[in-house]
Amino acid sequence: MNRRIKVLLSLTIVTLAVVAGQLFMNAPAVTAAPATTPMYLSPVAMAPNKAGTTIYIVQATANRIDVFDVASEKVTKSIDLGLPLTGLALSQDETKLYVTAAETDGNLRTVDIKTGKITATTRVGHTPMSPVVSPDGKKVYIGNRFGRQGTGVSIGSISVVDLALGKEVKTEHVPREPTAIDISNDGKSLIIANHLPATASDQDYAAAEVTIIDVDGKNDPIKINLPNGAMALRGVEVSPDGKMAAVTHMLARFHLPTTQLERGWMNTNAISLIDVAGKKLINTILLDDVDHGAANPWAIAWTADSQTLCVTHAGTHEISVIDMKALMAKLDKAVAEKKDKEVQNDLSFLVGIRRRLKLAGNGPRSMTIIGNKAYVCEYFTDSMSVLDISPDSRPVAKAIALGPKIAMTPARKGEMFFNDAQLCFQMWQSCATCHPDGRTDGLNWDLMNDGMGNPKSTKSLLLAHRTPPAMITGIRASAEVGVRAGIRFIQFAVRPEEDAQAIDAYLKAMTPIPSPFLVNGELTASAKRGKILFDGVAGCAACHNGKLLTDLEKYDVGTGKESEAKKEFDTPTLVEIWRTAPYLYDGRAVTIVELLKPKYNAKDLHGTTTKLTPKQKADLAEYILSQ
Ligand code: HEC
Ligand code: HEC
Structure with missing residues (x-):
């Protein structure tokens, strides 16, 4: 769709006749890439209605929501919102969609499905995603991927939006990048997947955590420690019977030198099962086969009877279909034999319990299950795969194009x-x-x-x-x-x-994302004071200079330890440093304030920091975290 048409259709519902009829169906197999950035769809999230007749699809780079009719397997409407959407949820009465977009000053938007119009806009945090509606339909919970807390701490948060009041009534901080959230069936607990570890990385244990928040705020949040090396959490989904939540993640074997890949030597791919009522980890199960990785597990979906759990593999373009009854029986047996601690290392645990099914497209993200069919949207091919997952089926994924095929630019490829x-x-x-x-x-x-x-x-x-x-x-x-x-x-x-x-x-x-430490795109008063120190007495700009805050030279700044003692390191850019903790070559410093302490710069080899007051250090941190 060219830009003019897109603008004209903005905020209105595009009917099948216009979009699918003229563009999709009559489109040649491959159109040449237009001079402007081609409009890929990039489906990332989906929500079905309860009857299973309609699926709403977030088309991230086309800035719209497509309405997919399950019976005809076609997109029947598009709701163009002109926003880089990240997630959506359907209201309990199924008349509205709650949508989030990758915005610095993020909002939850309520979209009337019939008219395609935005009826409410509520300010939330930075890069909101994964909206979840409470069972009573009165609240929406959102994960704000980025944010700040107090002095120098970059952190994620959960927004609680009261729909009747039309405002955010509470913000709860969580350790790092809450990329996925689900809610318990009784509406009392939020299960939150923090994308990355929020720990120093030079320690024995480094892993991202799952946080469980009591929505009434009566109890403190509960931290569920995942096994060492757990990271890149992408999906969390409570089973329909409410008993369990499954979380997807990688399990990095970061203590081993990267000499080989065999048997998951570097990275394995996993799900962790969480007991929702007991608020504890049941176990972590590897999704790989002994000689065949199942890279980048992403979304989770359950069949209505909670007996089958499916996982999309964004790296291998497959889904795993897991027989939960057999899995739980095997886990119980492992507990009885006191072998449950070994499960997280067992690459053959799922043999005979799980089927790996090939998808038709590339880059599966979200998935939904209707009856015995799995619908999986595929980011890079702008497609949907449909598969019959019933136990005795021999599924061949059927590919449905969600839009015209557009030649890929080198960057997209x-x-x-x-x-x-x-x-x-x-x-x-x-x-x-x-x-x-x-x-x-x-x-x-x-x-x-x-x-x-x-x-x-x-x-x-x-x-x-x-x-x-x-x-x-x-x-x-x-x-x-x-x-x-x-x-x-x-x-x-x-x-x-x-x-x-x-x-x-x-x-x-790739372009930097504006820092959560900026206010209306501007440095705060503290950051402005920090800039003066950075350019002046702290001496940082001697090396961190120019637009990208590096002179591209190597120095010994006194950070090298053991075999790296007295080593010169390449001066890193400080752009988007707020996002990339932990710091220094071995990730020993979790925050910038910590990096400025005498513990890490006793001899003032890394700028002049020992003479700075705590307030000056806070200002300096505020400045660089604003880059
Ligand atoms: C097992 C984890 C791992 C995987 C997989 C991996 N990298 Fe890296 N990558 C690293 C680490 C660790 C560093 C930093 C190493 C250092 O500073 O000495 C790095 C650094 C880099 C750098 C240098 C960046 C800079 O500014 O100095 C590039 C470029 C890079 N990786 C590209 C890739 C590409 C492309 C792939 C896939 C083909 C890839 N990496 C896969 C761990 C990984
Ligand atoms: C002599 C050159 C030099 C000066 C002066 C200097 N830096 Fe650095 N900076 C470096 C080098 C080299 C590294 C990499 C060190 C390492 O990884 O252990 C670095 C690393 C950093 C990092 C960590 C980046 C990351 O991604 O882990 C931060 C933050 C930083 N410097 C901020 C500052 C601040 C603030 C000052 C002033 C107080 C300063 N630097 C002064 C050269 C310099």
Whole structure:
């Protein structure tokens, strides 16, 4: 759809006759990429109605919601909202949609399904996603992926929106990037998946947590520790019978040198089951096979009888269909034999209990189950796969195009490769496994580029191509070299040069997200004071200068320990530093304020910080966290 048509149709319902009839159905198989950015759909989230006749689909890059008719398997309407949507929920009376978008000053918007008009806008936090409606239909809970709390702490939060009052009535902080939320059947508890670890990464234990919040606020939030290395939590879903919540995540084996991939040596892919009433972890189960990874588990869906649990694998373009009765029996047996602690390492636990089914498209995200059919939307192919998952079926995924096929730009192709575990030996992981959304997993890895036994914190790839050399030691001349080394030495794959070029194009096209430390896009008074210190007495700008706050040079700033003692490191950019904790090459500092303390800069080798007062340090932190 060209821009003019898009504007004309903005906020109105586009009927099938206009969109599907003229564009989709008569569209040639592949249209040439237009000069402007092509309008990919990129479906990321779905919500079915209770009758299972309609599915509402969030088309993230087309800025609209499509209404999919289950009987005819066609998109019958589009509601164009002109916003980079992240999530949606259907109201209990099914007349409204609650939608969220990737906005710095985020809002929950209520959309009337009949008219396609926004009827209410409620201010919430930064990058809201995963809206969930309370069982009584009176409240909506939202995860704000980014945010701040007090001095120098970058944190996620949950907004509670009272629909009758039309406002946010409560904000509850959670450790880091709440990417998925669900609510218990009694409406009393929120189960929240924090995307990344909020811990230092030079410790023995580093893992993201699940937080359970009591919506009445009577009890303190409960922290559920996942096994060591749990990260990249993407989906959480309470079973229809309300007993269990399943959470998808990776289980990184970050203590091992990255010498091989066999048997999940680097990364395994998992679900954790949580007892909702007992508010505790039941166990963590690996989704991989012994010689065949099931990379990047994303969404979860249950059949109505809670007997089958399905997981989408964003990296391998499959779904897992798990027989829960058999799984629970096997878990009970493991408990009886006191072997339940071993389950999280058992790559054959699901043998005979789970089927892996191939999808038709690339990049599955959200999934919904209606009867015995799974509907899975696929991000990179703008498609929906439909599969019969009944136990005795031999499913072949049917592909439904959700829009016209548009030729991919190199950047889009690169994004697809970056998220694709087919670029990895035995499909254990994608680049996005350690670099979720092109950023960092918050863990340390002992990569082979600079020898063994000296783990380094995963770097965000934002601006990597503009800040050579690459890697904290500067051992790779450029990010281009790093990309090719990643394919070869981390993914153990041989790929054509075009694939690496496409990944370069994707990474170069990434743009920083505005910091949650800015107010209306401006530095706060504290950050302004911090800037004066940064440029002045603290001496930071001697090295962190220019637009990207790095002079691209290497220095010994006194941070190297053990085999890295007296090592020179490549000055990192500070752009989007608010998002990429923990800090320093080994992730020892969880916050910037901590990094400025004498403990980490006793001799003033890393700027002059020992003479700064606590208030000055807070100002300095506020400034760099605003970048
Ligand atoms: C097992 C985890 C892991 C995987 C998988 C992984 N990386 Fe990395 N990557 C890292 C770590 C850790 C660093 C930082 C290493 C250092 O500083 O020495 C890094 C650094 C980089 C850098 C340098 C960035 C800079 O600014 O210096 C690039 C480029 C890069 N990775 C690209 C990729 C690509 C492309 C893939 C997929 C082919 C990939 N990585 C897969 C862990 C990983
Ligand atoms: C002599 C050059 C130099 C000066 C001066 C300097 N830095 Fe750095 N900075 C570096 C280098 C090199 C690193 C990488 C060190 C490491 O990872 O252990 C770094 C790392 C950082 C990091 C961590 C980045 C990350 O992603 O982990 C922050 C934050 C930072 N500096 C802020 C500051 C502040 C604030 C000042 C002033 C008080 C300052 N720097 C002064 C060179 C410098």
